[in-house]
Amino acid sequence: MKTKQCSAEVFASFGQAAEINCSSKPEFQRSRQLICSSFLVQKSPGIEMPKFQNSSKPGSGPHYVWEYEYYDDDEPVSFDNLTAHRYSVVIGFWVGLALFVIFMFFVLTLLTKTGPPHQENQDAFDRHCRPSSCMVDFRHPQASDNKACSQPLLDESHSLIHCFIHEEETGRTGEGQGQWREAKQCACSGLQQAQAKCKVERDTSFPTHCNIPNFVNSEYSSALGDDDLLLCDQPVPLDSNSLSSNNYHRTM
């Protein structure tokens, strides 16, 4: 079996000695740089650089066209003593790749299915719980369903907004969780009825909003048929101040 061939073509002109070099006249082929590199030739042992002298008489005779293919005289690449199948590297590579991808998929699905919520978030959950608070639904303050909750809310909206701002500044639980914080607040509400309403309102309104640039949707939005992990809608330009003022306007 030959090493990768590098053909050289020499046009012998009258009375000139020419030296054949593999890289002097390479041939244009598909991505030839990546198939035939002179690096390859330098590494191969036993390759001779043939020289020849043009013996034609000066002033007469046709052009000679010589074509040489480079081969290893010692033939180090031999296909005779193969112990395994000749495509074993190819097969091994693809099998390994497939196993890796499948393994990654199973690890990700296992991560989805198992494990209770973490303890530190349980504490944070409790910390936000205030029995008298009722942060129902910041998105639809005009909805008639919210009437039960909106009255006490008006009084507390200021303090709650300050709480929001404080939360953002401390940023303890991570800044990507503004909407999740609202969920916690809703769930911690002392009013059972309002709590149930909170939940329902939150569920239905959640997928329609993306005021925090968030392309990783929860189970709910996936169940509702939105795009999942790779949804990339234009985030509404908000910084922390406008977010709190936005929430503030929604409650009014």
Next chain:
Amino acid sequence: KMSKTETPNFFYANETDCREVQIPNEIFFTIAMVSLGENLLVVVAVIRNKNLHSPMYCFICSLALFNTISSLSKTWENIMLVFTNTGHLNSRGDSVLKVDDVMDSLLCMSFIGSIFSFLAIAVDRYVTIFHALRYHNIMTMKRAKAILSAIWAFCGCTGVVMVVFFHNVAIMMCFIILFVFALVLILFLYVHMFLLARHHARKIASLPGSTKHHNLRGALTLTILFGVFIACWSPFFLHLLIIMVCPQNPYCECYRSLFQIHVILLMSHAVIDPAIYAFRSAELRSTFRKMFLYTWAQCVCV
């Protein structure tokens, strides 16, 4: 001493030899054309729609541009190969080889650019998730443009350097190390984002009144994204590694004989990319619909 006629490519045609697997030009053409069409569509849509002038879509547009360049250079190479095979072009001419060098450097540039664009998209999404409230302060349009200029400048220089100094082992090793580094970083970023999404989903599931719902779609999407990236890119990089590590080994020789298949995989990644990144966005899809309807209406009216 008379002139030899042309010798066959494989002089010692053994039955156990691994002949190079040749893919017909038509397949290369088709894939290049489809990839060109798709990516050009994405670029035009992002440029025309003012709503899509945000950092996230700039990175997606940059990825589509790099894919367009790679498709163009592959198409060009195909055309030249067709002309060479039919005898209109001298495959050993100086100008042809120079043009081939330019095409190879464009190809290298677009490959490296694609990898960097994937990285930029992953980092942008990471900032979106983990620094959501400060996102618009961290990732301003000015910064996004600066990042993109740096990426394009770096890729342009690297493409030229790689083609000029291809024989150098160090350059090849840099390329491969860059690929592995990008792979690991992208994997880390996306898995971290996935873990946060799972964490949030579980918190929602723990609230009273919520339905328990096993969400496999996130895992599936992530697996597809990463799996396609690895499946399309790593055969080519393994080829580069094998050229350096074991050029004489018969097993490696058989792997290298599949080179054209690996290039096809690389090109098909440029076809799949818009489906994974760009077409997932509802805004982009609606832009396409409007563009098509507008063009259709124009054709019908005229």
